[in-house]
């Protein structure tokens with residue numbers, strides 16, 4: 190299917206059969222095939238710049254904060270002492286930008302498979318990519334799955350900010366990946382992974398949560414709204430080595446002043462709690478796992 194028609198970019202892929210989101214494009218900024226994927230950056234009339242990998246929207250300048258803040262602060266505020274954080278994927282830099290804001294975080298390791306995503310994000314998405322050059326961040330270019338195989342008891346929190354389960358990210362949704370993350374965590378550690386939407390590819394949510402539950406003694410699913418993603422919603426699977434973890438009850442609550450100082454626009458303790466409250470159909474599907 191032709192992704193560009195009459196100045197509009199449309200997202201087509203098999204993960205969301207019968208659904209396509211479209212954006213009026215003001216400029217094609219860059220298009221190439223890297224060693225790993227098709228990379229497209231466009232400027233749009235309504236949502237600023239978009240990063241598109243293998244035809245799938247990764248982020249837009251207008252609403253990326255919702256995703257980046259939630260995938261970062263849900264685990265960071267559930268862990269009592271998140272000193273050492275690992276980010277897998279996250280090539281646009283938005284998650285690193287958020288994670289370094291947490292006052293308890295001392296060091297962030299990030300492993301992104303595609304060096305071209307890092308370079309192009311620095312060039313075209315500087316408001317996100319600023320996270321990549323923060324002094325707390327050590328960046329590696331490599332495969333997150335292979336990286337995980339070489340690390341043991343090292344991280345308090347692992348955030349998997351991956352693209353969707355096709356192409357290079359497929360391995361990051363497997364049960365074996367959750368098992369490797371378990372080994373890479375320090376005692377009491379937590380994981381948080383991008384896990385799809387309950388509205389269309391709900392099987393992806395169920396499968397990912399099932400993998401997480403089979404490895405971790407405590408697991409849950411939370412969601413946030415991102416208008417530029419198909420269905421306008423995306424979620425996160427979280428797992429903890431501590432069986433008593435209450436995911437919907439943040440152990441760290443920031444004051445209004447602290448939230449303002451950290452320039453948080455979406456996350457606070459109220460939205461943290463509410464993000465784990467699912468509509469009945471989804472709660473039932475997940476309960477049966």
Ligand code: SAM
Pocket residue numbers: 242246247248256277278279280281300301302303306331332333334350351352353356357358359360361383
């Ligand atoms: N927020 C986005 C979303 O949910 O659509 C994800 C954004 S981020 C750009 C996803 C990144 O994961 C991409 O840069 C991609 O190159 C990276 N990635 C995919 N597979 C990977 C792997 N096996 N190891 C490390 N990074 C990977």
